[in-house]
Amino acid sequence: MKAVEKVRIDKYLWSIRIFKTRSLASAGCESGRVKMNGVAVKAARSVAVNDIYEIRTEGRKWVIQVTGLLANRVQFTEAIKYYNDITPEEDKQQHREASVFQTGKRPSKIGRPTKKERRELDDFMGGEEDF
Numbered sequence: 001m002k003a004v005e006k007v008r009i010d011k012y013l014w015s016i017r018i019f020k021t022r023s024l025a026s027a028g029c030e031s032g033r034v035k036m037n038g039v040a041v042k043a044a045r046s047v048a049v050n051d052i053y054e055i056r057t058e059g060r061k062w063v064i065q066v067t068g069l070l071a072n073r074v075q076f077t078e079a080i081k082y083y084n085d086i087t088p089e090e091d092k093q094q095h096r097e098a099s100v101f102q103t104g105k106r107p108s109k110i111g112r113p114t115k116k117e118r119r120e121l122d123d124f125m126g127g128e129e130d131f
Helices: 009-015 022-030 076-082 089-102 115-125
Strands: 034-036 052-056 061-066 083-085
Touching: 009 022, 009 052, 076 083
Parallel strands: none
Antiparallel strands: 034 052, 052 061, 061 083
C-alpha cells in the first residue's frame, strides 16, 4: 500500500471503522463529537502520527492514539493496526452494559415466552384445552 502523507480526520475515522460512513464521520466532527486536547476539531484537520483523539459515537466513547495514516477503508483486522485504543476501562465497561439494551432481543429467561417456548409448554402440559 502506498504511504500516505496527509489525511483528513473525517476520512481517517471512516477508514479505521470508527464511523460507518464518511458523512457520519464529517458530521461527528462538525457537531463537536471529535476532540483533540479537549478542543473540537473540524473535519478538514490533518491527522498526524501520535495524535490522541476523543470520539463519541452512538455506541460508545473512544480515546485513540494514531499509529499510522490510512486513507482508504480496509477490513477491520487491517484497520486496527493504524491506531491504539487507549479508552479508560470504565468507559469500555459502560459500553458493554449499554450494548445489552441495543440488540433488540430480549434477554433469555426473562419476560414473555417465545412462540417456540409456548409450543413446548403446550406439548408438555398435554395440549390446548378450551374452557
